[in-house]
Amino acid sequence: MEWLSRIDRRWLYLVMAAVIIVPFLTQTTFKGPPSQSAKTIYHAIESLPPGAVVLVSADYDPGSEAEIYPMNVAIFHHLAHKDVRVICTQLWPQGRPLVEKALAKVYYPAGKKYGKDFVNLGYKSGGQLLINKMVESIRAPFPTDVFGTPVDRIPAMRGVESLKDVALVISLSAGTPGTKEWVQQAQAKLGFPLAAGVTAVTAPDIFPYLNTGQLIGILGGLRGAADYETLVDRPGRGVRGMGPQSTGHLLIVLFIVLGNIGYLLARRKAKGGDG
Amino acid sequence: MRRTVPLVITFIAGTFMIVSFFFHEGSIPHKLAGRVKDWGIIIAAFAVVLGTGNIIRVSLHKARRGEDRAYKIVLLVCLFTTMGLGLVLGVDPRIHKSWLIGTWREGHYNPFDWIYNQVQLPLGATMFSLLVFYITSAAYRAFRVRSLEAGILLGTAVLVLLGQIPFMSYASVGDVSMDSIMYWIMKVPNVAAKRAILIGAAMGIVSMSLKIILGIERSYLGGD
Numbered sequence: 001m002e003w004l005s006r007i008d009r010r011w012l013y014l015v016m017a018a019v020i021i022v023p024f025l026t027q028t029t030f031k032g033p034p035s036q037s038a039k040t041i042y043h044a045i046e047s048l049p050p051g052a053v054v055l056v057s058a059d060y061d062p063g064s065e066a067e068i069y070p071m072n073v074a075i076f077h078h079l080a081h082k083d084v085r086v087i088c089t090q091l092w093p094q095g096r097p098l099v100e101k102a103l104a105k106v107y108y109p110a111g112k113k114y115g116k117d118f119v120n121l122g123y124k125s126g127g128q129l130l131i132n133k134m135v136e137s138i139r140a141p142f143p144t145d146v147f148g149t150p151v152d153r154i155p156a157m158r159g160v161e162s163l164k165d166v167a168l169v170i171s172l173s174a175g176t177p178g179t180k181e182w183v184q185q186a187q188a189k190l191g192f193p194l195a196a197g198v199t200a201v202t203a204p205d206i207f208p209y210l211n212t213g214q215l216i217g218i219l220g221g222l223r224g225a226a227d228y229e230t231l232v233d234r235p236g237r238g239v240r241g242m243g244p245q246s247t248g249h250l251l252i253v254l255f256i257v258l259g260n261i262g263y264l265l266a267r268r269k270a271k272g273g274d275g
Numbered sequence: 276m277r278r279t280v281p282l283v284i285t286f287i288a289g290t291f292m293i294v295s296f297f298f299h300e301g302s303i304p305h306k307l308a309g310r311v312k313d314w315g316i317i318i319a320a321f322a323v324v325l326g327t328g329n330i331i332r333v334s335l336h337k338a339r340r341g342e343d344r345a346y347k348i349v350l351l352v353c354l355f356t357t358m359g360l361g362l363v364l365g366v367d368p369r370i371h372k373s374w375l376i377g378t379w380r381e382g383h384y385n386p387f388d389w390i391y392n393q394v395q396l397p398l399g400a401t402m403f404s405l406l407v408f409y410i411t412s413a414a415y416r417a418f419r420v421r422s423l424e425a426g427i428l429l430g431t432a433v434l435v436l437l438g439q440i441p442f443m444s445y446a447s448v449g450d451v452s453m454d455s456i457m458y459w460i461m462k463v464p465n466v467a468a469k470r471a472i473l474i475g476a477a478m479g480i481v482s483m484s485l486k487i488i489l490g491i492e493r494s495y496l497g498g499d
Contacts, residue, residue: 005419007415009412012408012411012412012415013408013411013412016407016408016411017408020407030440030441030442031441031442032440032441032442032443032444032445033444033445033454035454035458036458061399062395062396062397062398062399062400063399063400063402063403064403065396065399065400066400066403066404094391094395097388097391097392124316125316125319125320125322125323126315126316126319126320127319129312129315129316129319130316130319132312133309133312133313133316136300136309137309140313141313141316200439203461204461204465204469205469207461207462207465207466207469208466208469208470208473210462211462211466221439223439223441226441242440242441245439245440246439246440246441246442248407249436249437249439249440250440251411252410252411252414252415252436253433253436253437255411255414255415256414256415256418256429256432256433258415259415259416259418259419260418260419260420260429263419263420264420
């Protein structure tokens with residue numbers, strides 16, 4: 001039985017691939033209740049007054065698209081359902097096409113108008129320095145939107161001078177600059193409600209800010225996306241991904257257990273040999 | 276002079292940014308600090324050019340020496356092709372606008388956007404997805420109950436893994452749900468460790484910044 005601790009890694013890869021592909025092809029999925037954190041973000045958006053301004057900072061790239069894009073779409077569904085104005089910015093250069101795709105998927109079918117209900121200010125370099133600057137002025141670093149239209153002529157930007165005029169900031173982040181920088185450079189100064197949607201590996205890093213109340217909630221990884229899709233009743237890639245992800249996690253736990261059985265048997269045998 | 280002038284500029288700029296923090300909004304130091312931040316954003320944009328130039332220089336140098344030549348050639352060809360298409364044909368604003376106003380149709384791309392959507396997007400997702408195989412192998416080999424501490428680590432990891440599975444939310448240990456256990460692990464022991472790291476890193480940043488402002492740390496000037 002000691003062989004259990006010495007399974008060739010190629011077998012592990014093969015079984016893992018099968019366990020992920022089969023539920024993906026059969027569209028097997030698992031449903032569960034949304035997390036408390038997702039519910040808090042949901043209620044924060046629900047309680048926004050008509051005309052409120054929400055800034056969505058889409059700071060992710062193709063590498064993290066699988067986890068963050070579904071939560072981006074789900075959040076846009078919720079925001080489009082509410083009568084609020086949405087301003088999009090990107091701290092990552094590769095985030096722009098992704099956020100535009102999410103806007104196109106949700107906002108046009110919802111009958112929303114570009115410039116009136118939502119606007120994309122695009123990417124700007126500077127990282128945390130840019131966030132710091134937005135505390136004083138959004139218009140200085142973003143004088144135009146992505147099409148070169150001056151922000152003064154965009155109805156969605158009316159009355160929005162700085163982050164002080166924003167009712168809620170949603171940081172969809174895959175790393176640095178991202179949620180941590182939004183907390184340190186802007187939320188700590190102005191105290192606005194800040195919600196985060198992050199990759200599963202990033203989530204533990206920003207939990208300290210949830211404890212301090214600087215974050216109102218965290219959507220972590222694909223499970224976070226699935227939770228939000230469930231809340232807005234728009235099952236999408238997040239919910240569909242719960243099947244392959246869950247079977248994959250269960251398989252890792254199984255491998256850990258098998259590895260330890262083999263290890264303990266080998267140790268007992270070695271001790272017996274010594275005695 | 277070559278060392279003294281940058282040291283004086285660093286001292287004045289660093290001290291000024293710290294002092295401006297204690298002035299109220301609208302005051303002259305606060306406004307001047309805002310101007311310095313504008314400079315920082317512009318300089319950060321130029322860093323992209325500097326970084327691109329550096330990667331071209333390093334890759335050419337290595338390719339000439341025969342070090343990873345094939346990879347370096349692929350890198351340079353991809354870099355110049357994407358950059359060239361972007362600079363010559365640009366990001367067509369009509370296509371992006373067609374996304375946002377709902378007139379976009381599948382296949383309606385310019386070459387630069389096509390590279391992003393058809394090459395970079397699947398490649399990026401593939402690279403990230405490959406992690407699952409390495410994580411499986413690493414978890415299988417590394418998580419062994421060799422000691423009490425290793426056992427606690429293993430147990431915690433398994434609980435957090437299971438906590439990511441939706442139907443495990445309905446499971447419980449006694450009266451405590453799996454969700455609550457996972458949430459407690461993330462909110463208490465995880466935060467305790469992360470906070471220690473954050474505070475340690477912050478102290479290190481303060482210390483290093485002071486050393487740079489006071490001219491004790493000079494390695495950023497180059498040379499010995």
